[in-house]
Amino acid sequence: MKQDVKMIRADLTKHKFIYLVPLSDFHIEEPQTDIAAIKGYVKWIKDHKNAFTLLNGDLFSVITKKSAADIYEMGDPGEDIKFMSIDKALDVLEGILTPIANRILAACAGGHELKNLFRFAGSDYVYLLMKRLGCEHVYTRDGGILKIRTKPLGKDDRTCFSAIYTHGWGGARTRGAKLRKAEYLAEAAEVDMVIISHDHTQNLARANRLTAGDWDDELGTHRTMLISTGGFRGYAGYPLRAGYQPADLGTPRIRLDKKLGEDGTVRKDIHASI
Numbered sequence: 001m002k003q004d005v006k007m008i009r010a011d012l013t014k015h016k017f018i019y020l021v022p023l024s025d026f027h028i029e030e031p032q033t034d035i036a037a038i039k040g041y042v043k044w045i046k047d048h049k050n051a052f053t054l055l056n057g058d059l060f061s062v063i064t065k066k067s068a069a070d071i072y073e074m075g076d077p078g079e080d081i082k083f084m085s086i087d088k089a090l091d092v093l094e095g096i097l098t099p100i101a102n103r104i105l106a107a108c109a110g111g112h113e114l115k116n117l118f119r120f121a122g123s124d125y126v127y128l129l130m131k132r133l134g135c136e137h138v139y140t141r142d143g144g145i146l147k148i149r150t151k152p153l154g155k156d157d158r159t160c161f162s163a164i165y166t167h168g169w170g171g172a173r174t175r176g177a178k179l180r181k182a183e184y185l186a187e188a189a190e191v192d193m194v195i196i197s198h199d200h201t202q203n204l205a206r207a208n209r210l211t212a213g214d215w216d217d218e219l220g221t222h223r224t225m226l227i228s229t230g231g232f233r234g235y236a237g238y239p240l241r242a243g244y245q246p247a248d249l250g251t252p253r254i255r256l257d258k259k260l261g262e263d264g265t266v267r268k269d270i271h272a273s274i
Helices: 035-047 086-103 111-121 125-132 175-186
Strands: 007-011 018-020 051-056 104-108 144-149 161-166 193-196 203-211 220-228 253-260 266-273
Touching: 007 104, 035 051, 035 086, 051 086, 051 161, 051 193, 086 104, 086 125, 104 125, 104 144, 104 161, 111 125, 161 175, 175 193, 175 203, 175 220, 220 266
Parallel strands: 007 144, 018 051, 051 104, 161 193, 193 220
Antiparallel strands: 018 253, 144 161, 203 220, 253 266
């Protein structure tokens, strides 16, 4: 069966282990966005030579009359309506992300970019941002598969870490419902990690499946880390009116390492923290 899902390979073999810090849901044009918090994560990545990121969509809000964040919400009652144009937002994001442009392993668009602009005009501002950063070669609009290699533990070590990533979809109120989306995506690919965004709620869990292997193999377990990223938009506006919980500002940090067993086998050692 032919597959046309895009796959990105990141050769990071000069690092024994790495940190992967997925960033998403900046909604950079909105007044409620915590730009200082975004810059804080960017600085942490820049300051750690073995830290990298994946941009998982909704970096822009693309505010329109029909979007969740209405243009008329961009000012207090009785005050002027002011918000960042998408062209200005492109400049701002370029300025924020340029210090870590060489740490961006992959990127995709989110619902705000696709539904509010691309669907109507065919203009993809996440692609334009990636092109400005010199990273268009790792841009996959819908998401994709990311493979990461770290420093081999021996001459025969071809171990790599794998993730499926996409921005996310639909509405969900409870943490369980939000995490269930990651479980659905885990059913689509046998990978080490599922990285999903959209719900502005940091969440971590594991999905385990038994593996039968070949004829002489014992039963094994395939583990998939389920990772929901947070966001950087505050609570005012449509989240409050819809009765959602306040968003988690920030995102999980994932540590990808390997261990060498007594029998010489290489074991993946994946940890994530909020």
